[in-house]
Structures are given as C-alpha cells and as structure tokens.
Amino acid sequence: MTDGLAERLFDQLRAESFDGVGITRECYTKTETRALRIIEAEAQRLGLATSWDAGANLWAELPGTEPSLPAVACGSHLDSVPQGGNFDGAAGVIAGLQAIAKLKEEGFQPRRSIRLLALRGEESAFYGQAYLGSLALFGRLRGEDLATTNVSSGRKLGDAMASVGVDVARVEQGEKLLDPASLACWLELHIEQGPVLLARDMPAAIVTGIRGNVRHRAVECLGEAGHSGAVPRWLRHDTVFAVADLITRLDRHWRTLLERGRDLVITSGIIGTDPAEHAMARIPGKMTFSLDIRSQSPETLEAFYDLFLSECEGIAQERGVRFTTGRRVDAAPAQMDAGLIETLRTQLREMGLPDEPIPSGAGHDAAVFANAGVPSGMIFVRNANGSHNPKESMEMSDFHVGAEVLRRALRELAA
Ligand SMILES: [Zn+2]
Numbered sequence: 184m185t186d187g188l189a190e191r192l193f194d195q196l197r198a199e200s201f202d203g204v205g206i207t208r209e210c211y212t213k214t215e216t217r218a219l220r221i222i223e224a225e226a227q228r229l230g231l232a233t234s235w236d237a238g239a240n241l242w243a244e245l246p247g248t249e250p251s252l253p254a255v256a257c258g259s260h261l262d263s264v265p266q267g268g269n270f271d272g273a274a275g276v277i278a279g280l281q282a283i284a285k286l287k288e289e290g291f292q293p294r295r296s297i298r299l300l301a302l303r304g305e306e307s308a309f310y311g312q313a314y315l316g317s318l319a320l321f322g323r324l325r326g327e328d329l330a331t332t333n334v335s336s337g338r339k340l341g342d343a344m345a346s347v348g349v350d351v352a353r354v355e356q357g358e359k360l361l362d363p364a365s366l367a368c369w370l371e372l373h374i375e376q377g378p379v380l381l382a383r384d385m386p387a388a389i390v391t392g393i394r395g396n397v398r399h400r401a402v403e404c405l406g407e408a409g410h411s412g413a414v415p416r417w418l419r420h421d422t423v424f425a426v427a428d429l430i431t432r433l434d435r436h437w438r439t440l441l442e443r444g445r446d447l448v449i450t451s452g453i454i455g456t457d458p459a460e461h462a463m464a465r466i467p468g469k470m471t472f473s474l475d476i477r478s479q480s481p482e483t484l485e486a487f488y489d490l491f492l493s494e495c496e497g498i499a500q501e502r503g504v505r506f507t508t509g510r511r512v513d514a515a516p517a518q519m520d521a522g523l524i525e526t527l528r529t530q531l532r533e534m535g536l537p538d539e540p541i542p543s544g545a546g547h548d549a550a551v552f553a554n555a556g557v558p559s560g561m562i563f564v565r566n567a568n569g570s571h572n573p574k575e576s577m578e579m580s581d582f583h584v585g586a587e588v589l590r591r592a593l594r595e596l597a598a
Pocket residue numbers: 260271272305373
C-alpha cells in the first residue's frame with residue numbers, strides 16, 4: 184500500500200499546481216484546497232479517518248487504544264510561495280502520511296492516537312505574515328491581521344479564509360480552534376532551505392531551534408523631488424542616499440553584533456523608487472524598502488530593531504527626510520523540545536547516519552506549536568538550490584531517510 188506512495192503524491196501535487204514556471208499553491212484559495220483534497224483522498228484510501236478543523240485544515244488519524252491521551256501529531260503546510268518548489272511544506276505532510284500508513288501496515292497499535300495535520304497558509308508571500316494557518320489554530324490572529332490585503336489581488340485575508348470554509352468569526356475572537364493540551368507533541372519534517380546539509384554531506388538532520396523575525400513589508404523614506412542638475416547638495420532631501428546610508432549603518436551594527444556572538448541575519452529584499460515617477464534626472468523624493476530581521480534570540484531582535492529606529496531618526500535629521508515604517512510584523516523565535524531532539528537524534532544514530540543537529544534559519548509552523556506550549560521537534564531533509572524557487576530539489580532517497588526517522592519516532596512516542 185505504501186510503495187511509491189510519496190512519489191505518486193508529489194507528482195499529483197505538482198500536476199495540480201504547476202504554474203508554467205514553478206509551483207503556486209496560494210494560501211486560502213481553491214488550489215490549496217485541491218492539494219489538501221489529494222492528501223485527504225489518499226488518507227481515506229489507506230483506511231485513515233479524516234476530518235477538517237475550523238481553520239479549514241485537514242486531519243487524518245490512526246486511533247490509539249487510549250484515545251483520551253494527548254495525541255502524537257505530525258505534518259506541515261501545503262501552500263507555497265508564487266513560483267516556488269513542490270517540496271517546501273508538502274514533504275512534511277507526505278512524510279507524515281507515509282509514516283502513519285507504514286505503521287498501520289505493520290499492524291502497529293499505538294496507545295496514543297497518531298494524527299497528521301496538513302496546514303494552510305504558512306508562507307508570508309501573499310499577505311506579508313507567516314504561519315497564518317497555525318496562528319489561527321491557536322487563537323493568535325487578530326482583526327488587524329484578517330484585514331491585511333493580498334499583495335497582488337488586494338483581497339482581504341479574512342475574505343480569502345472565509346471562501347475556503349474557515350470559521351472567521353471564531354478566528355477574529357482569538358478563540359483556540361485547537362487545544363494545545365490535546366497534543367503530546369508536534370513533529371514536522373521539512374526540506375532544509377539553506378545549504379548546510381549539502382555542504383556537510385548529510386541526508387537529514389534534527390533541528391535545535393527556529394529563528395524568529397521582525398519585519399516591515401514597506402518602509403517609506405520621504406524627501407523632496409527635484410531637478411538633478413539644479414539642486415545643490417546642501418539643499419537636497421534625496422531619499423536614495425538616505426536609504427543607502429541607513430542600510431550601510433545597519434550593516435555595521437549587524438557586523439558588530441555578530442562579532443559579539445549574537446545570532447542575526449538582515450535582509451532588505453524589496454527596494455526601489457516609484458517607476459511611475461522616477462527618472463535619471465530627478466532627485467528621488469520617495470523610496471520604499473522592506474526589512475527582515477531574524478534571530479534565535481528575542482533580545483537580539485529587539486536590540487537590532489531599536490538600532491534601526493534610532494538610525495532612521497538620525498538620518499531623518501541629518502538629511503531632511505522622513506521615515507514611515509508601516510505595520511511591524513513579528514514572529515517569535517522558538518526552541519525545539521530537548522527530549523524530542525534526543526528521541527529524533529537517536530533514530531538517526533540507530534540508522535547508522537551522521538547526527539549533527541542544526542538551527543533553522545527559516546520559519547516553520549513548529550515555532551508556533553512550540554510557543555503555544557506543544558513540545559515540538561523538526562527533521563530537516565537535504566535539499567539543493569535553496570527554496571522558494573522552482574529549482575528546489577530534494578532526492579527521494581533523502582526524503583525516505585527523513586520519513587523513516589519520523590516513522591520510528593512516531594512509533595516510539597505513541598507506544
Ligand atoms: Zn515551508
């Protein structure tokens with residue numbers, strides 16, 4: 184029943200969501216629902232009970248002999264960024280389904296129920312905030328989050344959620360749609376989105392913690408437009424020079440904090456003058472940029488954020504410009520559970536594989552579970568060419584190593 188299962192499911196998902204360049208499974212759309220339905224149909228074929236929660240996420244279950252005990256849960260998300268890859272998120276859902284199917288096939292009768300969760304809305308690409316599905320589950324999305332508009336369509340997040348069956352009224356009230364105490368743990372397999380496993384020649388690794396972030400989607404620097412030839416330097420309010428100055432200063436602070444042993448990464452991935460009005464001979468009166476600050480330490484995030492604000496203030500005074508930051512979006516860092524890290528590492532060692540745990544630079548739903556009080560663990564699978572692009576590539580042999588670690592851990596934790 185499980186031979187070729189994962190390969191077939193990856194193919195089906197790809198066929199459903201190929202956009203001509205990569206994979207697009209936009210959160211809270213029909214495409215995402217179709218992906219969830221593929222998993223639902225397979226789970227039912229395997230004889231697992233399936234259900235949908237009030238956040239419109241899919242569950243499949245292998246019932247335990249003591250179903251009142253907190254369940255052992257695993258899974259990941261099924262949405263993707265625009266023109267992304269097929270494995271980001273989906274690998275964790277398919278690995279969970281395969282692991283549970285194998286345990287069932289072996290005739291294993293767990294004491295605790297084993298539950299698979301296929302989440303929606305993990306990626307921040309469409310609404311500027313990550314973990315939408317898991318935050319909604321734990322009552323952590325607010326009205327202002329639901330009013331966020333889609334970057335391309337302008338549609339409100341709340342409307343998109345309602346369109347796929349999310350009980351938006353309960354989400355808006357901050358109601359917990361899932362009781363964290365109903366889960367004994369959360370295990371998430373995910374492709375590594377950085378280059379470490381490839382460089383170290385390891386098929387899989389266990390994750391120690393997940394970096395949190397503080398982000399602004401569009402900081403605006405406002406100055407004064409003018410003729411490039413006519414305005415002398417001392418009368419200019421040039422926003423490009425101001426933003427360049429800001430980024431140079433931030434880079435200097437970043438280096439200093441790294442030298443002090445802090446964990447920190449800074450990115451300004453979107454930056455530009457307005458094409459509708461910019462010109463070679465025009466002093467730019469307005470510039471917009473994004474800012475993405477990540478660290479495993481909440482203190483480091485706040486310290487760097489304070490430096491950012493004070494540098495904005497200093498540059499505003501020196502250069503006669505103004506900064507408006509817009510909405511600040513936070514995602515808290517998270518530690519993985521020490522006991523689960525050990526359980527997962529033990530499986531790697533027993534399989535005769537190298538065991539070197541690594542931190543996660545990218546965010547994952549496991550961070551939300553951990554911060555909601557559910558002990559969480561993560562397995563990374565080697566993946567070439569990074570992620571959030573169509574070239575992301577995981578060898579199926581590596582996937583099966585990670586999925587086997589998951590199967591063994593589920594068996595141990597549910598017994
Ligand atoms: Zn992901």
